[in-house]
Amino acid sequence: MTTTAPPAPTGAPGAAAAPGTTGRPARRRSASAASAVATVLGELLVTLGVLLLLFTAWQLWWTDVVADRAQAQTTAALVEGWSAPTSVGTSGPGAGPTSAPPPAQTDPGPGEAFAVVHVPRFGPDWQPRPLVEGTGVEELQEGVGHYPGTALPGEVGNVAVAGHRNTYGRPFHEIAELRVGDPVVLETAQGWFVYRATTHEVVRPDQVQVVAPVPGRPDAVPTERLLTMTACHPIASARERYVQHAVLDRFVPRSAGAPAELAGRTAAGGTGAATDGGGAA
Amino acid sequence: MSLYGALWRHLPGPPVVRALLAVLLALVVVAVCFRWVFPALAPSVPWNEGTVGAAQAPSAGPTP
Numbered sequence: 001m002t003t004t005a006p007p008a009p010t011g012a013p014g015a016a017a018a019p020g021t022t023g024r025p026a027r028r029r030s031a032s033a034a035s036a037v038a039t040v041l042g043e044l045l046v047t048l049g050v051l052l053l054l055f056t057a058w059q060l061w062w063t064d065v066v067a068d069r070a071q072a073q074t075t076a077a078l079v080e081g082w083s084a085p086t087s088v089g090t091s092g093p094g095a096g097p098t099s100a101p102p103p104a105q106t107d108p109g110p111g112e113a114f115a116v117v118h119v120p121r122f123g124p125d126w127q128p129r130p131l132v133e134g135t136g137v138e139e140l141q142e143g144v145g146h147y148p149g150t151a152l153p154g155e156v157g158n159v160a161v162a163g164h165r166n167t168y169g170r171p172f173h174e175i176a177e178l179r180v181g182d183p184v185v186l187e188t189a190q191g192w193f194v195y196r197a198t199t200h201e202v203v204r205p206d207q208v209q210v211v212a213p214v215p216g217r218p219d220a221v222p223t224e225r226l227l228t229m230t231a232c233h234p235i236a237s238a239r240e241r242y243v244q245h246a247v248l249d250r251f252v253p254r255s256a257g258a259p260a261e262l263a264g265r266t267a268a269g270g271t272g273a274a275t276d277g278g279g280a281a
Numbered sequence: 282m283s284l285y286g287a288l289w290r291h292l293p294g295p296p297v298v299r300a301l302l303a304v305l306l307a308l309v310v311v312a313v314c315f316r317w318v319f320p321a322l323a324p325s326v327p328w329n330e331g332t333v334g335a336a337q338a339p340s341a342g343p344t345p
Contacts, residue, residue: 036282043284054311058319059326137324162333208333230333241333 059167063141067169071143074113074130082189082254105152105188108133115153117144117161118185118192118262122174129171131186135162144171144229147211153186153193154251157222160211165231165242172231175242176200183261184227184246191253194261195227195246202233202240210243224248 108114115131130143131153139145144163151157163172178184182197203210210230213222225248233242252259288306292299 039283051314054314055319055322058315059323062315063323203333205333210333243333 063168064170067141068127071130071169071171072127074143075116075128078113078116078130079187082187105155105190107152108146110134110148111139111142113143114146114188116187117171118187119178119182120185120261121178121182126171126174128187129163129169131161140164141168143169150211151213151222151225153188154190154225154248156225157213158211158215158226158228159186160228160230162230165233166236172229172242173235175229175231175244176233178244183249183259184229185259185261186227189254191251191256192259192262193251194249194259196249197244197246200242200244203243205238205241207241210241210245215245 110133113130113132117129117131119126131146132139132143133146133148135145135147140162144161147160147162150160153159163175164170165172165175178197178200180197180199184195184197186193186195201210209216209218211228212218212220213226214220214224215226215228227246227248229244229246231242232238233240250259289299289303292302294302
């Protein structure tokens with residue numbers, strides 16, 4: 001602060017600042033104190049800047065790494081459990097491939113992963129994501145979140161799900177790439193529910209009617225079997241929500257094998273859910 | 282006087298050892314941040330939401 005404090009009464013400024021005068025040590029002391037303050041302040045600011053960069057790296061990169069790994073394990077465990085002979089008995093093998101979906105699914109507990117989401121449009125590098133009950137911070141880090149109280153896969157009404165568009169594995173990063181007719185497949189213990197994308201919209205975060213049993217008409221009685229995906233919009237912002245609707249096309253029981261939409265992506269009743277990188281846009 | 286200067290002076294050993302210790306300390310700081318600090322801060326930043334009505338309609342019921 002006082003770096004320019006003049007050397008008190010030593011006469012001519014620019015000329016000989018007499019070495020022995022009392023002003024010199026005091027000035028040196030205050031100057032060094034000021035520079036020490038400036039140094040420490042500078043160090044703190046640089047440290048803060050580095051920490052902010054670290055936070056950015058953590059948010060944009062590390063959360064993806066951790067979430068991808070954890071969600072792949074969840075998916076693999078789910079699929080493995082379903083393909084085990086003991087747990088297949090729930091789906092009646094007599095059901096035809098395009099028959100009505102099986103009734104009576106047990107309500108998943110909070111935080112429970114109960115289905116796997118496949119979206120072929122998102123490309124071969126996109127790994128199938130677990131569908132977790134709940135849309136809180138925790139659940140959305142563990143996969144795609146299912147809005148509690150909305151329909152379960154295949155039910156009449158609206159299966160509402162939410163996913164990160166960025167960070168934590170960013171399952172819905174490419175949600176805006178979905179086109180009308182694109183399949184979105186929910187795989188459960190019973191089999192595969194193949195939905196087809198219909199309309200999309202961009203809404204404010206408080207417009208919860210998009211996840212109503214009949215989207216946009218909160219009081220209407222549902223007759224269709226729908227699916228609605230929500231994600232933030234624009235990417236890396238929370239200003240709006242990108243909403244994609246879909247309608248159930250058909251149900252494929254587990255005994256019939258994976259639907260053609262997933263060909264080359266997951267082994268039918270196979271080992272793990274890793275993407276094979278095989279064809280299929 | 283400076284913070285990192287003081288740290289450097291307090292680290293023991295020859296410069297090579299001090300440098301290694303400094304790197305180690307930095308890695309510890311990064312690990313603590315990644316494991317505990319940043320996850321605790323993350324819910325407070327605004328770009329981590331993809332749901333509708335997260336605040337007022339926990340069950341996403343038909344009431345808007």
